[in-house]
Amino acid sequence: MASVWQFFSHEGDYADLNEAAACSRLAQALSIATVDGPTHDETDWAAFDELGEFFRKSFPYVFEAAEVEKVDHSLMLTLHGQDASLDPVMFMGHMDVVPVVPGTEGDWEHGAFSGHMDDAYVWGRGALDMKDQVMGVLEAVEYALRHGWEFRRTLMLCLGQDEETLQSGARSMGGLLARRGVRLHFVVDEGDYLVTDLAHLGAPGRHCMTVGLAEKGYADVRLVARSAGGHSSNPYGGTSLARLAKAIDRVASSPWPAELIEVDRTMLAAIAPYVTEGPLARLVAGGRASIDANAQEIADAFRRDPQLFPLVTTTVAPTMIEGSSRQSNVMPQDMSATINFRILPGTTVAQVEERVRELVDGLGVEVELVADVCNDPSNTSRADGAGFAALREAASRYFVEPGDGSPLPLVPSLQTGATDASMYECVCDGCLRFSPFVADADEVDRGVHGTNERITRRAYMQGIRFFVRLIQQELL
Numbered sequence: 113m114a115s116v117w118q119f120f121s122h123e124g125d126y127a128d129l130n131e132a133a134a135c136s137r138l139a140q141a142l143s144i145a146t147v148d149g150p151t152h153d154e155t156d157w158a159a160f161d162e163l164g165e166f167f168r169k170s171f172p173y174v175f176e177a178a179e180v181e182k183v184d185h186s187l188m189l190t191l192h193g194q195d196a197s198l199d200p201v202m203f204m205g206h207m208d209v210v211p212v213v214p215g216t217e218g219d220w221e222h223g224a225f226s227g228h229m230d231d232a233y234v235w236g237r238g239a240l241d242m243k244d245q246v247m248g249v250l251e252a253v254e255y256a257l258r259h260g261w262e263f264r265r266t267l268m269l270c271l272g273q274d275e276e277t278l279q280s281g282a283r284s285m286g287g288l289l290a291r292r293g294v295r296l297h298f299v300v301d302e303g304d305y306l307v308t309d310l311a312h313l314g315a316p317g318r319h320c321m322t323v324g325l326a327e328k329g330y331a332d333v334r335l336v337a338r339s340a341g342g343h344s345s346n347p348y349g350g351t352s353l354a355r356l357a358k359a360i361d362r363v364a365s366s367p368w369p370a371e372l373i374e375v376d377r378t379m380l381a382a383i384a385p386y387v388t389e390g391p392l393a394r395l396v397a398g399g400r401a402s403i404d405a406n407a408q409e410i411a412d413a414f415r416r417d418p419q420l421f422p423l424v425t426t427t428v429a430p431t432m433i434e435g436s437s438r439q440s441n442v443m444p445q446d447m448s449a450t451i452n453f454r455i456l457p458g459t460t461v462a463q464v465e466e467r468v469r470e471l472v473d474g475l476g477v478e479v480e481l482v483a484d485v486c487n488d489p490s491n492t493s494r495a496d497g498a499g500f501a502a503l504r505e506a507a508s509r510y511f512v513e514p515g516d517g518s519p520l521p522l523v524p525s526l527q528t529g530a531t532d533a534s535m536y537e538c539v540c541d542g543c544l545r546f547s548p549f550v551a552d553a554d555e556v557d558r559g560v561h562g563t564n565e566r567i568t569r570r571a572y573m574q575g576i577r578f579f580v581r582l583i584q585q586e587l588l
C-alpha cells in the first residue's frame with residue numbers, strides 16, 4: 113500500500129473528474145514507445161507522431177482552442193488569453209522516455225509498453241518520468257476548457273522530444289520564444305515526484321515538497337596516457353596505466369571547495385522553522401540571518417554528510433577506464449579514463465577543465481573535454497517570484513502533514529541532473545521544477561529509469577487536481 117497518500121487532502125475536489133477514463137488515457141499514452149534513440153537519426157519519430165495524434169484525439173477542447181506548432185518533433189501549444197498584456201504561464205514536459213535496460217524486460221511485472229492498468233496502478237515506462245505530468249496537465253486544461261473557463265492569461269504547453277538525451281527540442285522552442293520576444297510569467301516542469309522526509313535535516317516528523325530552482329552543470333573530462341607498450345620486463349619510466357592511475361588519483365583526491373550557494377540558503381531558510389534537532393538546529397535558528405552568518409560551517413557539515421555533500425560542492429567521479437593490456441606480461445599502449453563532474457552553480461565547465469590541467473601537470477597525461485555532453489550550471493530561478501507563490505498556494509490545498517493537517521512547505525532545491533527547464537531561462541526567471549504527481553521514495557528509486565515504473569491512480573488524480581487548481585488560480 114502506498115504511504116504517500118497520507119499526505120493528500122481535498123481528494124473530493126472536482127468530483128466530476130473521471131478517474132477511470134483519465135487513467136486509461138494515461139495507460140494508452142504509456143503504451144506508445146517514445147523511446148530516445150542514441151542520436152536524432154536513430155530515434156523512431158513515428159512513435160512521437162503517434163503520441164501527438166493520441167493527444168489530439170484525447171483532448172479535443174485543447175486542440176480546438178490551441179494554436180499548435182510542431183518544432184521538429186516537439187509540440188508547442190498556445191492557448192491565447194483575453195489579456196495580451198499579461199505574460200504567459202508555461203506548463204512544460206517531455207514526451208520521450210528512456211529505454212528499458214536490455215536484459216531486464218522480463219523483470220517487469222507488466223510489460224514496460226503494455227499500457228497495463230489495474231485497480232491501484234497505471235504501469236509502464238514513463239509513468240513517473242514523465243508522461244504522468246504531461247498527460248495530467250493536458251487532462252487539467254481539457255477539464256478547464258470543457259467547463260467553459262475563459263483564460264485571462266495565455267497558457268503555453270511545451271512538450272519536448274529528447275529531454276533524456278540531447279535536449280534539442282526544448283532548446284529550439286526556448287530559442288524560438290526568445291526570438292519572438294516572449295517573456296514568461298513562470299514555467300512549471302517536472303520535479304522529483306516525492307514528498308521528502310525532513311528527519312535527516314533535524315526536523316523529525318516533518319515533510320516537504322521540493323521545487324527545483326537550479327541545476328548543477330555537467331562535464332566529462334578524459335585523461336589520456338599514451339605509450340607504445342612493449343614487454344613488461346622493462347617498464348622504465350612507468351607504464352601508461354601507472355601514469356593514468358596517478359593522474360586519476362590527483363584529480364579525484366583534490367576536493368572542490370564547499371560553498372553554501374544561494375539555493376542552499378533559500379532551502380535552509382524554508383525549513384529552518386521546523387529544524388529542532390541535531391547540529392543544524394543552532395546554525396539555522398535565526399532564519400536567513402543565521403544561515404548567512406554560519407554559511408561556511410553549514411557547508412562544511414554538509415560536505416561531511418554522504419547524502420548532502422552534492423549540494424555544496426562540485427563532485428568528481430572517475431567512471432570509465434579504457435585500454436588495459438590483455439596480458440600481464442605486456443605493457444598497455446594508449447589508455448584513457450573519463451571523469452564525470454557535477455558542477456556547482458558559480459563554477460563553469462571551463463574552470464573544471466583548467467583545474468584538471470593544473471592537477472595533472474607534469475604527469476605526461478593529456479586532458480580532453482568531451483565537449484558535446486558538457487553544460488554549465490543553470491541560472492537560479494526566483495524563490496520570491498509569482499511562480500513559486502502560485503505553486504505554494506495550490507499545493508497547500510492538496511498536500512498536508514498527516515498529523516496536524518498543516519500544508520507541506522515547498523522548499524527550494526538544487527537539482528543534480530539536467531532537465532529541459534533550463535532551456536527556457538532565456539525567457540523566464542521562474543523556471544520551477546515541481547511534480548504534484550508523487551510516489552513513495554522506494555517506488556521512485558526503483559521505477560524512474562528502472563524496472564516496474566508505475567504510478568498509483570490515486571496520486572495521478574491528485575496531480576490533475578493540483579493543475580486544475582493552478583489554472584483556476586493563475587489563468588482566469
Ligand SMILES: [Zn+2]
Pocket residue numbers: 206241242275302
Ligand atoms: Zn524527466
